[in-house]
Amino acid sequence: MLLVAGFVLAALNLRPALAGVSPVLNQIMDDLGLSPAGGGAITTVMVVCLGLLGPLAPALANRLGLDRTLLIGLLILAAGVTVRSTDGLVALYGGAALAGTAIAIMNVAMPGIVKQHFPSHIGIFTGVYVSCLVAGAAAASAAMVPLSGHVGWRTATGSVAVFALVAAALWAPQAVRSRKGGGGDPGHRPYRALLRSRMTWFVTAFMGLQSLTFYIVLAWLPTIFQNAGLPADQAGYLLSLTNLSQIAATLSVPVHAGKARSQVPHVAAAAVLTIAGYAGILLAPTTLPWLWMVVLGIGQGASIALALLIIALRAPDPASVTALSAVAQSTGYVLAALGPFVIGLLHQVSGGWSLPLLAGIGACVLQLGFGVLAARPTTTVS
Template identity: 70%
Template sequence: MSERKVRMSWALLIVGLVIASLNLRPALAGVSPVLDEIMGDLGLSAAGGGAITTVMVICLGVLGPLAPLLARRFGLDRTLMAGLLILAAGVVLRSAGSVPALYVGAAVSGTAIGIMNVAMPGVVKQHFPSRIGLFTSVYVSGLVLGAAAMSGLAVPLERATGYGWREVTAMAAIPAVLAAVLWLPQALRRPVARSVAPRPFRVLLRSRVTWFVTSYMGLQSLTFYIMLAWVPTIFQDAGLPADQAGYMLGLTHLAQVAATLTVPVLAGRARSQVPHVTVATLLTIAGYVGLLLAPAAAPWLWMVILGLGQGAAIALALLIITLRAPDPTSVTALSAVAQSVGYTLAALGPLLIGVLYQSSGGWTLPLLVGLGVCVLQLPAGYLAGRPMPPVEEEKAGPVGQRMDETPARHL
């Protein structure tokens, strides 16, 4: 292959990765800015409205483990493209305008996102083994940019086009189809042969490291999805107009980009990720406290602080998953365990907060519960981010790979 073709192939791979990553959150982030409209149109309660996100995140967690099975049969690249096409179908179905279609479409969309979430760390390990920190940064930044775009533009798109929530939320199918087309050259290639037999899940489940990583993944996801589902409503109840409330959610996603662009590169070079995890959690706590005590006093400040903390947290969780396994197959398996259990835990957040809000009549109790989850993130992050002692490394095998050796080899 000529040098020019190699460069074009490399560029297409990177563009495809970026566009695919942009599709990992819009289907989720596009619900909350128009949630009041959806609830009013379809006659849903606050708990029913929160259940839209809950259904998606449950499927994201419970059905995410399909990804290793699909990757083993069809390859990671084809699995990723299939996830994009399923996502487009689910988003369109969710926008059909009936309650059954809303929840079934949410389930299909959540399943697709779960498959792609699990596959992505393996895709990075497969295509960019010497630049894991950099390309983890690239795809996690794409993830939060996609969320920022949909959450910030949903209400302005309604006003500019005259469309309702059905048409605006259905627009998330367009970038999914585009990404599938761009990823087609990767999917048409023969799947990469495995150099080692896949490790059974029971080996992963016996490793303490798996559960440390899973706990951190779940708790940081729980605090994230609480905010994703309810931030616009919190600000509207504090007196902000609907469009400004949507902008607040978009702002926190934009602030996440600053963290996701830098934290994986820096943390991937470090022997221990504990300092990075600690700072990320403290920033998240500060954002929750601001929303609890004075949401309308400095909304931009709270959202920037919260975004920096949550952006760093998700980037660190995904980076640790990728660094802890030796090859794409093992990364995908560890990713499946951590994300399936983690996101299933996270799915309880929006529904629980909706129930607490409805029963208490305000945001004090729900935000105190969310703050308590943030505090639990600190010990979970410490256990997930610390280097393992030598004896633990020998017992844990590939999943317990030394974190001070991996960055030197991959970055």
């Protein structure tokens, strides 16, 4: 029971440090005198770390074991969000980098934790893990504005450290009992063959583009709604709604798509729903905004679930799956990191949100194209 509780709380900590910034981004920018590009860079710094520093997790796991690696990630996360909420730009961006590093380590460690501790229930606990990831983002999005209204944005965003420390306390007994090592066999990983395969880059582009379109929403959606005239708390609730809507897709789409011969229809439907959500925000942000959020959430939830599923389906063996995952997620998150910054820069240059949202729709179209190429059943990475 303690193992499951620690696992669930760790999963719930994977996104609040990211999702909790955008609802109070206007407050942060006003307090520190940041431009829109500078505000978007807070999320960009974290997502860059997700891409560049994910390989730390296998190195730590091979040396210390997966359980201790997860504990280290939780402790770094607590330190990072605490530093980020202190005074000054160096602390803001430095703490964001620490928090991003922690999330990168935990992102990579969690699937291994599932396989190590729940080998007979991988599907169930993968669903639990992904659902907790989304639920954590939704809870942070909904709670941050009301909390910041009482205690200020620094204390509100820093409160994520408390939950990380609680998760660490519950996970610590497991980490202490864990034997050194246990991170898996660091044997052959066919990176050279993977990098020569066109399918690798189709999968990587799909992974990166769906992440890019997600992080644009995560970073800027509340600000877009506030600029359209909605109250700050309602804008935060709408971001929470789109995150909650992802849960239904993350639980159901992989089960159905995994049984199908081709995932092309699923990828296409997910991209079309995402485009429809973006279009609703562009054309009528204050008219039925909850509908746009549900449509967008289902599309984006299905997209991330399909990206992870296709990684497993397109590689011929477990070693290749691990290698393809490393390439696709590391490269993909680096690409995704450009999204919040570029959208902030386009807003700064244009003075409105039409051009940034049209750019987001363009990224969704590219996601559709590369997703269809990656989802074809006839080609595998070799």
